[in-house]
Amino acid sequence: MVEFLNFTLEGLSAGMIYAAIGLSLVLIWRGTRVLNYAQGAMAMFTSYLALLVINATGNYWLGFAVALASGLVIGAVVERVVIRQVTGKPPLNAVIVSIGLLIGIEGLAGLLFGSNNRSFPPAYSINGLSIGSVALGITWNDVFTAVAVLAAAGVFAVVFRYTTVGLRLRATAFSPAVARLLGVRVGRMLTLGWALAGLLGALAGMLVTPSTFLSPNSMDVIFVLGFTAAVIGGLESPAGAVAGGLILGVVLSYAGGYLNSQVVNLFGLAALLLVLMLRPNGLFSSAPARRV
Amino acid sequence: MVEPVRDSATLVIEDLVAGYGAVQVLRGVSVTAPAGTITAVLGANGAGKTTLLRAIDGSVRPRRGRIRLSGADVAGRRPEEVARAGIAHVPEGQGVITELTVAENLQLGLLLRPRADRKAALAEIYRRFAILADRRNRAAGTLSGGERQMLVIARALATAPRVLLLDEPSLGLAPKVVSNVLELIKGLRDEAGLTIVLVEQNARSALAIADTGIVLNLGAVVASAPAAALAADDALRRHYLGF
Numbered sequence: 001m002v003e004f005l006n007f008t009l010e011g012l013s014a015g016m017i018y019a020a021i022g023l024s025l026v027l028i029w030r031g032t033r034v035l036n037y038a039q040g041a042m043a044m045f046t047s048y049l050a051l052l053v054i055n056a057t058g059n060y061w062l063g064f065a066v067a068l069a070s071g072l073v074i075g076a077v078v079e080r081v082v083i084r085q086v087t088g089k090p091p092l093n094a095v096i097v098s099i100g101l102l103i104g105i106e107g108l109a110g111l112l113f114g115s116n117n118r119s120f121p122p123a124y125s126i127n128g129l130s131i132g133s134v135a136l137g138i139t140w141n142d143v144f145t146a147v148a149v150l151a152a153a154g155v156f157a158v159v160f161r162y163t164t165v166g167l168r169l170r171a172t173a174f175s176p177a178v179a180r181l182l183g184v185r186v187g188r189m190l191t192l193g194w195a196l197a198g199l200l201g202a203l204a205g206m207l208v209t210p211s212t213f214l215s216p217n218s219m220d221v222i223f224v225l226g227f228t229a230a231v232i233g234g235l236e237s238p239a240g241a242v243a244g245g246l247i248l249g250v251v252l253s254y255a256g257g258y259l260n261s262q263v264v265n266l267f268g269l270a271a272l273l274l275v276l277m278l279r280p281n282g283l284f285s286s287a288p289a290r291r292v
Numbered sequence: 293m294v295e296p297v298r299d300s301a302t303l304v305i306e307d308l309v310a311g312y313g314a315v316q317v318l319r320g321v322s323v324t325a326p327a328g329t330i331t332a333v334l335g336a337n338g339a340g341k342t343t344l345l346r347a348i349d350g351s352v353r354p355r356r357g358r359i360r361l362s363g364a365d366v367a368g369r370r371p372e373e374v375a376r377a378g379i380a381h382v383p384e385g386q387g388v389i390t391e392l393t394v395a396e397n398l399q400l401g402l403l404l405r406p407r408a409d410r411k412a413a414l415a416e417i418y419r420r421f422a423i424l425a426d427r428r429n430r431a432a433g434t435l436s437g438g439e440r441q442m443l444v445i446a447r448a449l450a451t452a453p454r455v456l457l458l459d460e461p462s463l464g465l466a467p468k469v470v471s472n473v474l475e476l477i478k479g480l481r482d483e484a485g486l487t488i489v490l491v492e493q494n495a496r497s498a499l500a501i502a503d504t505g506i507v508l509n510l511g512a513v514v515a516s517a518p519a520a521a522l523a524a525d526d527a528l529r530r531h532y533l534g535f
Contacts, residue, residue, distance in 0.1 A: 164403055167392075171400050174391045181349065181383065182451060183375035183404045 006137030007257040008250055013142035015249020016149040020204035021226020022233065022241035023153060024197040029235050030173040031193035034083060034094040038101035040223025042078070042198055043205030045105055046071045047214055048113050050206060051120060060121055067202045075198020079191045087190075109216040117218075122210035145207045152203055153242055156196070160238075169193060221265060225252075228272040234282020243284070301362045301378065301454040301487055302327040303348075308357035308367075310347040317343040319511040320357070325455070325504075328485040330477065332502035332519060334495045334533055339508040341491040342384060345457045348489075349381040350374040361455060376404060380453035384460040384491075387444040390433030394424055397432050397443055401450030413450060421446050438469035445476065455487045456480065462494055470494075474501055495533040499523040507532050 028036045046067040054063035086093040124140040160166035171179040172189040212218050233240020255267040303325040311317040317340045325331040346352040350371040359367040402410040418425035462470040478501045480486045492498035502519040
């Protein structure tokens with residue numbers, strides 16, 4: 001029983017990371033119909049920038065702020081400079097370009113920072129928590145991870161639902177042509193959407209890297225699992241991405257705990273394949289794809 | 293209708309040339325839509341009516357010519373900037389954002405107004421369009437065709453436009469709904485003094501409410517006259533208008 005509880009808590013904690021990556025992919029997908037394969041690589045890069053700042057100043061939170069800010073900037077620059085060139089072109093162009101970005105950013109990180117694994121500090125203690133003498137499978141840092149991701153998701157939900165900029169962002173995502181006719185500066189909204197996604201990705205990078213170490217391709221697996229989370233949620237739904245991340249985290253945690261830790265990534269890929277084959281619009285879809 | 297438009301404007305189009313790729317659709321169209329009037333744009337399918345509106349609103353970039361609204365030339369500006377200059381385009385078919393609620397569709401239009409004016413403007417729209425007030429919290433995708441047409445017109449009005457471009461507002465609507473829409477358009481001119489450019493296949497009903505009209509054929513203006521004169525011209529009606 002305690003074991004089950006621990007696996008569940010560990011799974012939810014890992015799932016928060018997948019949820020954050022998934023959420024950032026959904027943001028980008030809804031706005032620009034691009035699946036950003038470089039999302040993980042961008043988060044890896046911002047984590048390196050954070051590590052530089054942390055090592056230079058000894059201040060974790062300064063590094064944290066630098067990661068989020070550079071995530072915003074990198075997201076915006078990537079949209080303006082690279083993605084803008086392929087909007088309105090065949091979808092394959094965007095796929096190729098974003099894979100190119102992934103390779104480019106990982107190569108650049110290798111050149112600048114070297115390719116060896118670096119350890120990365122957590123925000124809070126990574127000693128296991130316990131209730132009385134019963135050890136739980138989570139740490140204060142896991143609690144922080146959950147709070148940070150849920151808070152970010154909550155802030156995004158409120159901004160999108162209740163603010164004018166959120167209304168503009170949604171209108172741009174659903175119908176850019178109509179939004180333009182109503183005076184919405186669609187280009188700016190797309191840049192903003194990518195910037196926000198970059199920020200979320202950077203947050204995920206800061207949260208996951210203490211447990212993976214940091215190297216130019218340390219985010220690759222996390223990206224695939226985050227993508228799986230988004231697909232489980234249907235790729236259109238922010239709430240679905242969060243739910244998808246948590247479900248995936250728990251399932252993978254059971255697989256690793258009860259079966260074998262070697263099979264975790266295999267299970268992740270299998271989950272992705274199964275969802276794409278059986279429920280391509282996501283586990284929670286009821287209606288067929290959106291009406292236009 | 294929302295409130296009288298004080299600085300209603302005359303839209304002057306001079307020698308407009310536009311098209312898609314190698315296809316030239318408009319071949320030097322000139323038309324003036326006087327402030328506070330309805331100008332009907334008539335003609336057969338493919339005459340260039342919709343392209344004319346799309347060139348005015350910036351969705352199609354004009355290759356030549358001027359589009360002047362109170363002196364400023366908006367030709368070549370992007371659609372969002374043309375909208376901000378006060379030209380609202382109600383495109384043909386379903387221009388509602390189906391995923392947003394009725395209220396959110398309207399609020400999107402209101403964003404072009406100063407923040408302080410929005411609440412009153414929305415209340416006024418709901419007063420005028422009672423059916424939209426009843427359905428305000430429903431997804432716009434659940435509305436009927438007639439209700440959607442009301443919503444897109446109401447949303448265009450929410451932007452506080454000086455010029456309203458309407459593309460086939462009666463297309464696909466039941467006859468009773470069509471007369472409601474036409475009454476509404478007439479009211480926008482009479483009560484609010486809006487400048488309206490009305491594209492219609494249904495020439496008879498368009499000329500019944502318009503002040504002036506032009507007839508397009510193959511991208512050129514073949515007639516430009518007061519609405520009554522166009523309606524009375526038997527040869528023109530038979531050749532181009534089909535009634």
